Amino acid sequence: MSAKQQVQNLLDFIDASPSPWHVVSTIETQLAAQAQPWQRLDETAKWSLQPGGRYYVVRDDSSIVLFIQGQKPLAETGFRIIGAHTDSPGLRIKPNAASSMDSLLRLGVEIYGGPILATFTDRDLSLAGRIAYKNDQDQIASKLVKFDQALLRLPNLAIHMNRAVNEEGLKLQKQVELPLILSAAAEEQLPHAYFSSLLQQQSGIAASRILSWDLAVYDTQKGAFWGAESEFYANSQLDNLASCHAALQALLDDHCVDSTRVCALFDHEEIGSETSKGADGSFLPDVLQRIALASSTDSEDYVRALAKSFMISADMAHAYQPNFPNAYDADHKVIVNKGPVIKVNANHRYSTESVSAAMFADWCEQAGVPYQKYSHRCDLPCGSTIGPITSAKLGIRSIDVGNPMWAMHSIRESAGVLDHDYMIRAMKRFFDQAV
Template structure:
C-alpha cells in the first residue's frame, strides 16, 4: 500500500512538471519570450532583477539578469567562502526555424507572403501546412522595445500531390528560397508591418525594426493512453531551460554558488553578445566576484573547482531507423537523462564529467543513459565546448532523449523531463560526488 502511494505521488510529480513545461513552452514562442518568462518566474520566486548598467548588490541573495534573448540567474548563500566553486547549468533559448527579413513582404501570383530566412537547421518539411504566428521583439521610434506575438496569420502550403506525382516515391525536395515563403492571404490583405504593429499595439510608422520568428500555433499535447509523452514545439531546448529554472528555485546550495545561464543563438553558432561564445557568463561571474570583493587568486581557485553542466537534448533511438544510431548506445525516451560523449569534442564530456554526472544522478535517484553518435553520422554540438573554452571550467554535456529533433514539433517522455529537473537540482545544490 505504501509503495503504491509513493508511486502515485511520483507520477503526480512527473505530471506536475510536464504541465509546467507545457505552459512554459506556450509562453515562449521566441527566445526573447523564453528569457522573459524565466525572469518573470524567478522574480515571482523572490529573485531580484539586476540591470547591467547598475551597480550590483554585494549582499547575499537571489538575482536574475536579462540580456536580449538570454537570461542568467544565481544565488549567493549567506555564508560562502571566497574560493567556493560555481555550479553552472547552461542551456539555450533558441530553436531552428525561420526569421522575418527586414523587407518582410512578398506578393506573387495574387498571394501576399512573408519574406523569411532560414534560421539554423530546421526540418523544413515539418513546417508545411501548419498555422503559424510571428513572435519576438520589435524596436520602436521612441527607442523602446517590446515583446510581440500575433495570432495564426500564415501557412507554408505544400504542393498538392496531383502537381507532384513523385513526392511519395522520390521524396519531397524544398528550395529554402523558393518554397518556404508563408502565405498570409490574398494580395489585397494587410501587409506585414500592419500585422506586426497591430500585435504590438502601436501604429505602423512607430516600428523601426524587429527580431521576429515564425512559431507554430498548435498547443503542446500529451500522447498515449497514459499521457506519458509530450509533443510540442521548441522542446530543443526549452526542456532544459525549464528544468534549470525550476531547479534553481528548489535549490538549497551547500558550499557552492548555483548559476543558470540560458543563452540565445546556439542553433547558429553562439557567436553573439547573448550567445555562449560571447562574454555574458564570464561578465556575470566577474561581477559577482567583484561585488563580493574576491581577490584574483581566490577567483582562479573558485573557477578551478567549478563545474558546468551543459544541458541540451539528444536523439532517442528511432524505431523506424535503428541503423542510424550507434550499436552500443541506444537511449530510449523514458530511460532517464543522457550523458553525451564525442571523441572529437563536439561535446565537452570526459571521464571526470561522466563520474560527476553519474554521482549527481545517483544522488537524485534517477537513471542515466550514454549517448554517442554513429561514426558514419557526425553529431551536432552544444554550448558545452564553447563554455569550457571561454571559462576554462570543467564541463559535462547532458540532456534528455527526444524524437523529431529540429522538427517544428518534437516529442519527449515526461519522466525524462522530471528526472532532468531532479538531477539539475542536486547539481545546483552542490550534491556532487566526492573529489568531483
Template sequence: MSTPARFDRGHSDDLMTFLAASPSPYHAVATAAERLEKAGFRQVEETDAWDGSTGGKYVQRGGAIVAWYVPEGASAHTPYRIVGAHTDSPNLRVKPKPDAGAHGWRQVAVEIYGGPLLNSWLDRDLGLAGRLSLRDGSTRLVNIDRALLRVPQLAIHMDRGVIADGLKLDKQKHMQPIWGLGDDVHEGDLITFLEEESGLTPGDVTGWDLMTHPIEAPSYLGRDRDLIAGPRMDNLLSVHACTAALAAVATADGADSLPYIPVLAAFDHEENGSQSDTGADGPLLGSVLERSVFARGGTYEDRARAFAGTVCLSSDTGHAVHPNYAERHDPTHHPRANGGPILKVNVNNRYATDGAGRAVFAAACEKAGVPFQSFVSNNAMPCGTTIGPITAARHGIKTVDIGVAILSMHSVRELCGADDPHLLANALVAFLEG
C-alpha cells in the first residue's frame, strides 16, 4: 500500500472545526465517533458479546474512545499499530454545589482541573459544556456556546503590587466566575438553567460533569496565516490527527491487506494522572485489544504474540522553542513551528521513546515524506510526561512519544504552526499502514 500526501492545509481547516465542536472530552469523543461512522466504523457495546467479524469498530466510554479496523486477512495473533492521544484539557470544572455568589454577584463554583495557566482564563468570555446524567439513566451532552461566564481580574488600581511582584492568583478565592446579578443564591439555579436550555423537564438532571470553555473561535494567525491559534490543542490536535489517519487507512485501497490491525486510543484524564476507568492507566485499551483477539478465536498465547509485535505512537503536544524564553529549552534541541512532528525523548522514561522506537517513527516519516524534529527538556527543568510510559508499562507494548510543537501550552488559547497538524497526520497514516 502506497502512502500519498493525503492531508494538506485542508486538514488544518478541519482541525479548527473539530476544536470548535469539542468543548469537552465527551464532545470530542462524540465528534470522533461521528467521523469514524462516516468511514464505515460501527459502535460495539462492552456489555455485548463480540464476534470476530472484520471491518471497523469502536468502543465509546465517557470521554474515551478506542477504535480499530480488522482486515480480511487478520489472524488471531496479528499485532496492532496504535495511535494514542488524550481528550481532556486543563480548565475550570463545575463543583457538585455550583450555585454561589456574594455582594450582589451571582457566581458558579468551580474546581481547577489539571494545570491550567490561570491568568489566561481571566477576563475571557466563557461558555459551559459537558455531560448531564439524567434520572432515567441516560446522558445528554450540553454546550452553551455563548458568553455566559467570566472570571474578572482585579483592577490594577486595587493591586498596585502586581507591577513589581507579578500576578498572584489564589485558586479558591480568585477563579470563581460570575454569571449574573442578584443578592440571593438559590440552590439548583445553574442546573435548572441547563435543563431549560437542553429542553429537559425540571428535575431530570441528577448528575453532571461540566466545564468552562472560551467561546472565541479557532483561527489562522500571522501575516502569512502560517499559524493557528485555538483552544484545547493539547491534545485535541492529536485526537483529530489520529482519527483522520485511522479513517484514511481503513478506507484506502488495500485496507484488507494491512499487516497490522490499526487502532485509535483516545483517553480521558491525562492531565491529572490517567488513573480512571477512561484513562490510559485504566483497563480500557487492554480489555478491547484482548477481546478482539479472543473474538477472532484466539487464545492467551495469541494475545501474547499480538502484544509482543504491537507498537504504539503516543501523540501529544510538546514545546516549540519560545523566542522570548529560549534559555528555558535545551540548547541543542529547538523544535520549530512548521518543522514537522517532534520525537520526544527522556532517558528517565518520562517519555517512552528509545532508539528502536525512534527507528519506527523515522521510517514512518520517511515513507510519508514528512520531516521530524527531536525534543528533550533542558536538564535544569523538570520534564512533563504523557500516556506513553503508562501504556508501555501497563500493556508491555513498545511505545514511542511524539507530537506537534506548540507555544502557550495549557493556556486557554494555544498556538501551533498551520502545517504541522497535517504533517503529523500523514506520518500517522504511514505508521498505521506498517
C-alpha cells in the first residue's frame, strides 16, 4: 500500500471517529472485517486464550487493549506493547447545557484538556459521543450518537469591536464567551426540552429515558490532502489518532507471532490519565496479568516477562514551523516528512533513555525508515505522554516517539504523508523482531 493510501485510510478512520467512544467503535468495525477473527473478551468473565489467538478488551467504551497471544512462553519473549491515546483536547457539553439568551439557544461547554480555543471559532461544529439511558428492561444502557450536520457555531467578534485582535491575539473568556450557538429560539421553546428532543431524534431513544451524556464538540470538515504535491494532510485529532491508526495497522500485519503483541489505546491522556480507563489506571496491568494467568504463567515468570518487555509510547511530535523559529531548540528541529521522532527529556517527561533510543533507531534502520531526535527548549515547559506513567507502573523499558505535526491541539492539525507510512513500517519492525 502506498504512503498516500495509508494516509487516506487514516483520514477515513478519523472522520468516522469524532469522539473517543467512536474511536473504539471504529476499531471494532475494522476488526470484524479482518480475515482472521478477533474475539472480544469480557472483564467480568474468565478468559481462555489460545496461542496465536487475537483478542481485545474494552473498558468503558473509549479505551481498548488489543493483543495477539504469542506462540512462545511469556517468560521467554515478554510483551511487545505499543501505547497511544484515543482522546483529543476540545470542548465537552455540560450537563445542564441548553440556555436561551436574546432569542438564541446556546449550549454551555467545558474545556477538556488544553485545546487552542481560538481555532474553534467560525468552524462548522457538531456533536458526537454517547448517551446513557434506561432501556425497555429498566436497565442502564449506552448508545453512540453523532450529528452529521453542522449543528453549532462559535462566531468570532468583528474586528471593529476587537481592534487589537491582530496584535494581542484572540482571547476568549472561558465561562461567558464559549457557549455555542445552536438555534434561533422561539418564545415557547424550553431550552432543555429542545435539546433533549434533538438527542431523541438522533438516537431514537425517548427523551424521557435519556439520563445523561458524554458529548464532544467536533469539526464536521473532513480530512484532506494539501500542498503543491499533496505531500501534507490535515484533519482534527491527529494528536493522537494518527498514532492509534499506525499502531493498529502494525498489529494487523499477518506475520507469524512468536511473542505476545499488544496495542493499548487509552482515553483521558489529555487530562492526566489518572482514571479507571486511563494509562495511570489498572487497565493495562489487569490485561497483562490476565494474559499471564490464562497461559499458566506463574507470578515469578510474569515478572520475568515484564523484565523482557518493551513499550513504544506513540504520541505526536512538534514539527518545526519556520514562521516561528524562536519556539524551537535550533539543534533539535524536526521536519515534516523526514521520519519518526525520538523524543528526549532529561527530566523524564518522556520515557526515552539512551538504550531504548538506540533500539528504536536500530528498528528504523532495519525498516529503511529515517528518524529524528527532538528536545524541547529549556525555557519552555515540556508536555508529557503515557510513556513515563506506564513504564513506571509496569517496570518495563520504554521509548517515546511520534510523527512531526503542525498546530498540535488546534481543531485542524497538519502532518506529512510520508511520515505516517514510515511510522507504520517502524512499528511493524518492532513487532516482527526475532525473539
